[in-house]
Amino acid sequence: MTAPDWEALLGRTSFIELDARARAGALLDDGTARELCGPFDHLDSPWLEPQGVVPQSDDGVVVVRGRLDGRPAVAIAIEQAFQGGGIGEVSGVKIASALSLATRDNRDGIPTSAVLLLESGGVRLQEANLGLATVAEVCSAVLELRAHQPVIGVIAGALGCFGGMSIAAGLCTRLIMTAEGRLGLNGPEVIESEAGLAEFDASDRTLIWSIDGGAQRVRTALADALVLDDVGALRSAVIEAVRQGVPGEHRSQRIGELRARVEAVDPAHPPEPSGLAAPAKGAPPEGDG
Known part of the structure; x- marks a missing residue:
């Protein structure tokens, strides 16, 4: 095993440790970032305070x-x-509206891409x-924009991406993850609470990352790139993903x-996570097309 380059590890700037505002700004070119509908516009949810949530x-x-x-x-x-990155009415509309405005720019001759963190x-x-x-509006807006310019998804932190927003992630033109990131439709705690400990042990971190973790999602072709937790590395990966342009066929369109x-997996005899790697490109399974 190769010894880690400690100087490189200590010299990097963690993307995961940044808050959302710093993450968004770090990906864009220096001096060009301008926040829309920021905190001083006071677009907060009217539904939280009556329920005792600040x-x-x-x-x-x-x-x-x-x-x-x-x-x-x-x-x-x-x-x-x-709120654990939870999506509500206002936050969801902000995402959908931003994507829709980018689509309008493209129709007006301004080729605008989008990055979803x-x-x-x-x-x-x-x-x-x-x-x-x-x-649902977010997913619709992603589909509309990705026909014009790439919509790049990034899942970096250990919170991961679950629930409805995991569907939006699956619709992205390309999806970038770190080893620390997680992706799944249902979170481990939800699966355990609904189906029991035998189905999914939500306390088993090794099990969780072997199934939902970034490395596994790239191996199973549900994500496109595994990137180091570093601002420079993630920015470079996002730029490269945008440069690749709009593909002829998106992952979500490859239904066959x-x-x-999915049909290759026998639920009665589930394989080990290591046995779930996607087949090599150039050899599509039967039923594709």
């Missing part, structure tokens, strides 16, 4: 317009420290159906391939 003036979502590699872009970051446990329980409705992989 609201936040940006409702946990930061929208920053700027340039990425010299090109117009919008970075949208979910604040993981507020996804740290979310899903819809806030306090806002229930309102949150679900706005997540995805269905074949």
Whole structure:
């Protein structure tokens, strides 16, 4: 085993340790970032305070317009420290509206891409159906924009991306993760509470990351790139993902391939996580197309 380069490790700037506002700004070109609908606009949720929850003036979502590699872009970051990154009516509308404005720019001849920094446990329980409705709007806005310019998803922190926002992640043009990140439709605690400890032990961190972790999601082709927790590395990966442009076919459109992989798993005899790696490119399973 190669010895770690401690100087490189100690010299890097952790992306995970930044808050949402700093993460969004760190990805954009220096001096170009301009926040839209920031905390001084007081767009907080009207539903939290009546339920005994202190609201936040940006409702946990930061929208920053700027340039990425010299090109117009919008970075949208979910604040993981507020309500576990939960999406409510206001925060969801901020995301969907920012994506829709980027689509309008593209139609007006301004090629604007988007970066979604996804740290979310899903819809806030306090806002229930309102949150679900706005997540649907977010997904619709992602589909609309990705036809024009790349929508790049980034899942960096250990909170991960679950619930409705994991669907939005799956719709992104490309998805970038760190080894610390997690991705799943249902979180481990939800699975354990609904199906029992035998189905998923939410206290087993090794098990969780072997299934939901960034390395496994890249191996199973549900994410595209595994990147070091470093601001420079993540920015470079995002720039490269945008440069690749809009693919001829998005991952979410490869229904035959995805269905074949699900059907290959026998629920009565589930494989070990190490046995779930996606087949090599160039050899699509039967039923693809």
